[in-house]
Amino acid sequence: MLTTEALVKELVEKNGRSRNSLMPILQGIVQKEHYLSEEALLSVAKELDLSAADVYGTASFYTFLDTVPRGKNIIRVCKTITCHMKGKDEVINALSNALKIKVGETTHDKKFTLLTANCLGWCHKGPVMLVNDEVYPDLTPQKALEIIEEYGKEAK
Amino acid sequence: MENNLKKVDIIFEVDENNTPYDVLLKTLKRPADEIILDLIDSGLKGRGGAGFPTGLKWKFARNEDGDTKYVICNADEGEPGTFKDREIIDRVPEKIFTGMTICGYVVGAKEGYIYLRGEYNFLLKPLSKKLDEFNEFLKKNKIDYKIYLKSGSGAYVCGEESALFESMEGKRGEPRNKPPYPTVAGYNSKPTVINNVETLVYTTMICRIGPKKFKDLGTSDSRGSKVFSVSGDTPIPGIYELELGMPLHNFVDEFGDGDVKAVQVGGASGHCVPRKKFNDTIIGFEGIPTGGSMMIFNSSRSMYNVLHDYLEFFAEESCGQCTPCRVGCQQLLKGIEAVKRGERPPAYLDDLKKLTGTMKIAAKCGLGQSVGNPFNSIIDNFREEIIY
Known part of the structure; x- marks a missing residue:
């Protein structure tokens, strides 16, 4: 695996050094490392000749640009009204019990982080969750557990 | 009772003999002013929610001086309860690209961008594949235009057009003051047309079927x-x-x-x-x-829970830059909780309604300005459910 510094350099090469490239660069780091470490933010600031505070300020604005360590697989269960009506609480409870973590926490083995999200745009097929970039609509607690089990196997 | 609901098939309709590619080539042979007149005549208004007449928007951007202009497709569909753009992007992306290219031709832009919300990242791969084919087609036909794909990172407010520009420019997605409007100074402070996904598809289809067929649908205020x-x-x-x-x-x-x-x-x-x-x-x-x-x-639903969900949503998604929205959203949420718990008298709801009035006047963008819509309509119609 690339070091953070090398990854940043690679992303800067690919996207360019202008301010407009900041989002794709930060997104690229999250894609690989699941969050933005202090090292990553400092390195981006240096490469783009921006202040570290400016880079952190931008990153911290966006829900998907995490600045705290996250697990290999990030689960985001939609909590907005229709998913609420269709039983997102049961799905979250099932996941929380199975993974033995609360919403916002990461498992000890760093395989999973459980989060909630605002409307994911699947209101007609709720409850729904994202695992990383993949979407899983029409959930039941049972289905959600089966999906997570598969990810658990892959993440060994 | 007679049901007057009329189902229509324009957006998703597929005609093998008249593909978006065919529409594009045909339309690019027409004078730009004529295309604008067709759009104005059709009565098409923006389908993202705000409802600005599309033809006028294109006309304003066309009339701006400048060598660099942009066309942006707003695919940051984040409004709770909305999921139609995802389906459109998934099923008929070529119609979106075509609308963007026609717009580029009309206003004099050489670059288009699609800003896709981060929650739809699973669409990135299939969409970029189709986009590559489309860009290749443009190149082959010597059309000087290219469309790029950008993604968001989970911020509702970036659906607001000026916040979207900020985000594309690598900044916090905080809405700008208006004016200037995007057609004067948008992305990179250049004249920009920003349209919703669905609006762009309708522009393609109006170019194909003509304004009359579109105009025949709907009412005099709401065409199509x-x-x-x-x-x-x-x-x-x-x-x-x-x-x-x-x-x-x-x-x-x-x-x-x-x-x-x-x-x-x-x-x-x-x-x-x-x-x-x-x-x-x-x-x-x-x-x-x-x-x-x-x-x-x-009737099994509690409107208190509905309103509580909405307010929680706004309190989280307010960008926090202007005080009326940042503090207002929090206070509305805390306020209905306090009334529910009996810590505040029911009349406190009327104070909160006044607060939404302040937000409407003083908030910088549509987010803070519109929180009063759900708040007042739910309080006025289901007051007892909020109190007891």
């Missing part, structure tokens, strides 16, 4: 059809393209479960219409406009 996202307590949730200007009771007859208490028209930032007003509520610009979100609630 619109894609609706139907969810909540309905046996048939999903995406439906319907003629605009329908009375809400027709909609409820078709989609309700027989026990509909209220319909939230226009998403969390829209209006809640109670049963007693179904008969005299028109869905369209003359009545209650919507970006497409129609959430149905039956």
